[in-house]
Amino acid sequence: MVDPLNPDDKALLAKAKTLVTALPFMKRYAGRTFVIKYGGHAMGDPEAAREFAEDVVLLGAVGINVVVVHGGGPQIGAMLKKLGVESSFVDGLRVTDKQTAEIAEMVLSGAINKELVGWINKAGGRAVGISGKDGGMVTARKVERTRKIEGSAIEEAIDLGFVGEPEHVDTRIIETSVASGLIPVIAPIGADAEGQTYNINADTMAGAVAAALGAARLLLLTDVPGVLDKQGGLLTDLFPDDVDTLIDDGTITGGMIPKLETCVQAVEAGCEAAVVLDGRVPHAMLIEIFTERGAGTIVRSR
Numbered sequence: 001m002v003d004p005l006n007p008d009d010k011a012l013l014a015k016a017k018t019l020v021t022a023l024p025f026m027k028r029y030a031g032r033t034f035v036i037k038y039g040g041h042a043m044g045d046p047e048a049a050r051e052f053a054e055d056v057v058l059l060g061a062v063g064i065n066v067v068v069v070h071g072g073g074p075q076i077g078a079m080l081k082k083l084g085v086e087s088s089f090v091d092g093l094r095v096t097d098k099q100t101a102e103i104a105e106m107v108l109s110g111a112i113n114k115e116l117v118g119w120i121n122k123a124g125g126r127a128v129g130i131s132g133k134d135g136g137m138v139t140a141r142k143v144e145r146t147r148k149i150e151g152s153a154i155e156e157a158i159d160l161g162f163v164g165e166p167e168h169v170d171t172r173i174i175e176t177s178v179a180s181g182l183i184p185v186i187a188p189i190g191a192d193a194e195g196q197t198y199n200i201n202a203d204t205m206a207g208a209v210a211a212a213l214g215a216a217r218l219l220l221l222t223d224v225p226g227v228l229d230k231q232g233g234l235l236t237d238l239f240p241d242d243v244d245t246l247i248d249d250g251t252i253t254g255g256m257i258p259k260l261e262t263c264v265q266a267v268e269a270g271c272e273a274a275v276v277l278d279g280r281v282p283h284a285m286l287i288e289i290f291t292e293r294g295a296g297t298i299v300r301s302r
């Protein structure tokens with residue numbers, strides 16, 4: 001029998017079939033809120049940023065309320081280096097003195113936020129760039145950290161400077177923006193009641209926003225396929241009580257610890273599920289949202 005379809009038609013047909021398989025997921029999530037954390041590592045490459053923006057606009061177009069929270073750690077690091085300012089981290093958090101806080105705000109709220117807004121607008125969306133300060137959205141408090149003094153049971157306080165965590169998230173500015181058809185793009189900066197600026201880890205910020213919105217999903221885009229076991233295999237499903245065990249037995253280390261703690265906190269505070277996935281893979285978000293198989297590691301309550 002003669003095949004009536006030429007290769008171009010076949011490719012189109014395959015795309016149409018993909019769209020049809022995505023339909024139940026589009027219906028399931030229409031009108032629901034997805035908080036997407038886009039990390040600084042992922043956005044370094046303009047092509048990746050363009051694709052990310054296109055996917056964000058597509059999610060909005062099918063009726064999902066998209067809220068983007070971005071990072072920018074590597075970009076802050078590069079600016080500090082250029083200006084000759086030393087920088088150090090404790091437990092994945094940047095020790096932030098007054099000068100570093102000013103530079104972090106300049107890079108996050110000034111440069112990266114507006115660049116991402118530009119990419120989303122170029123992709124056909126209408127993005128509004130804000131930080132936790134806008135509309136009094138995020139009231140921050142200083143992060144307190146302690147460490148054990150070596151060879152002793154005594155804990156000493158570590159001063160991280162102006163490193164904050166969200167104490168309260170007022171979601172009105174997000175909800176008003178979304179209701180107007182805008183895509184909020186949030187920089188992880190907040191202020192306390194006295195107006196003091198705080199530098200907030202972007203994962204922590206995204207988790208607090210997802211919890212406050214009771215989001216259907218918190219998606220954390222990173223530079224690994226998800227949470228890996230000790231053999232390097234992907235752990236596709238985790239429950240909150242698995243996380244402590246994985247930390248205690250050394251499976252999860254470094255930056256993955258605060259990331260998963262954020263997932264657990266968000267899920268326990270009302271976000272339906274949190275997913276750690278590979279932001280380097282083109283369209284990973286779409287695979288996660290529009291397939292039963294999903295992508296990366298999903299954390300949800302039992």
Ligand SMILES: Nc1ncnc2c1ncn2[C@@H]1O[C@H](COP(=O)(O)OP(=O)(O)O)[C@@H](O)[C@H]1O
Pocket residue numbers: 039040041073092203221222223224226227228229251252253254255256257259
């Ligand atoms: N079990 C694990 N599975 C995957 N990654 C892990 C694990 N334990 C530690 N990591 C580390 O966590 C990193 C992701 O955290 P981080 O560097 O803070 O990401 P981001 O910059 O995207 O916020 C990975 O690149 C990896 O080095």
Ligand SMILES: CC(=O)N[C@@H](CCC(=O)OP(=O)(O)O)C(=O)O
Pocket residue numbers: 038039040041070071072073074076092093094104163164188199200201202203
């Ligand atoms: C307190 C703290 O560490 N703040 C982060 C904020 C940016 C961030 O978290 O960006 P990524 O998600 O790209 O790492 C920082 O200064 O690097």
